[in-house]
Amino acid sequence: MSQNKFQALVLREEDKKTNASIETLALDALPDEDTLIKVDYSTLNYKDALAITGKGKIVRTWPMVPGVDFAGTVVESSNPQYKPGTRVVLTGWSVGEKYWGGYSQYQRVKSDWLVPLPEGLTTRQAMMIGTAGFTAMLCVNALQAANITPQSGPVLVTGAAGGVGSVAVAILTNLGYSVTALTGDPDKHTYVKQLGATAFADGPEWSEAPRALEAQRWAAAIDTVGSKVLARVLAEMHYGGVVAACGLAGGADLSTTVMPFILRSVRLIGVDSVMLPTKDRVSAWQRIVNDLPMEVLNGITATTVSLTDVKDAAEDMLGGKLKGRVLVDVNAV
Incomplete structure (x- = not known):
């Protein structure tokens, strides 16, 4: 050619x-x-x-x-x-x-x-990370900016076997967080466990609409799924918990109530990687090199x-x- x-x-x-x-x-x-x-x-x-x-x-x-x-x-x-x-x-x-x-x-x-x-990163490695890994880093940044530390409690990652979820599990684990994974498929547990997940939350309840408030389970969460999954995540957050939402693999709808927000002071943070300013992109890529x-x-x-x-x-x-x-x-x- x-x-x-x-x-x-x-x-x-x-x-x-x-x-x-x-x-x-x-x-x-x-x-x-x-x-x-x-x-x-x-x-x-x-x-x-x-x-x-x-x-x-x-x-x-x-x-x-x-x-x-x-x-x-x-x-x-x-x-x-x-x-x-x-x-x-x-x-x-x-x-x-x-x-x-x-x-x-x-x-x-x-x-x-x-x-x-960034120095020390090849073009192949950059795309092994890609948009999904970059977005995962932004989600971790959002949780840390909201003062979520490894001592805060367990962090749930939904869609944990996917592109964003996989990198999120690996970064959180490397930073010392205790990560629970939601995969929707037990056959993927071995893969996600190798990345650092210490527990799994899979169960039939994730396909059902939650009550306004469920038992408190998570200090923080990174959600890539949306829809009923995000609704349940919100209902299960600890008091003062933080959710970074970045995906809609399960749907763009969100049927929930204000209860997690007004009774448990839960924070829902949207994470976008498309229009992020360049200075923030540069620092996020540098963090990836350091933290992944x-x-x-x-x-x-x-x-x-x-x-x-x-x-x-x-x-x-x-x-x-x-x-x-x-x-x-x-x-x-």
Whole structure:
């Protein structure tokens, strides 16, 4: 393939259905932004899976190259901060939804969206962490900013075998917290236990609506699921407990009462990684390097797929068949 040609996974809307296919593109087909990146790796996130399969209203402009994150090397940029050869990581900013994303061997983006790769981190490791791991770090930051310490009591992580949950369990464990995991699947317990979870909360009650207040069980929680699960988490919090909510794998609805908030002083904190200011991104990535043991990453990254295999992996993710992080090697087509 010529130097000016590359491959990308492209989503096109045909008869109101999403069609995903590998296409050969020229560099001049890329968006008109100020920085050209040679992409090394991306990841598969829940939002990507919804976009690729067409099962969620994620894509806002067509055609679209999905992939909400990527890591690679600057080829050229009009921003003097990003000289050729600079290794960078990108998460969020509606990339893969409104702007072309990471499932491409080259991409052109706004330099304001980039973060220089922290010292000691490879582009592969950055995407083994990816948006999910970055979001997990933000959730831990939120709990600590709310004065939740290891001495506060047990921390519940829901969706603990998923991308965000896996990294959250590993980081919390490394920081000395006692982590209880909710996976929804006993077959995933061994995997999550290896990351540091010391107990599991799985049971039939998690599919049922809770009472306004349940027995107090958790000092804090990181929730990736939403819906009935988040409602029960709130009802089971200790007095003064804190919940960092960042996902909706179980649904976007939330049927609850004010009781946990006005009788137990529970705090519900929303965590967003898409529009986070750059200075906060830089510090969060540095914290990841410090607080997530790099040797744990190989255990968290359960699957590596090529661009060709992303569609099948997306279906498996939505079907709950995957665990941990899914790395996308965009140069292994």
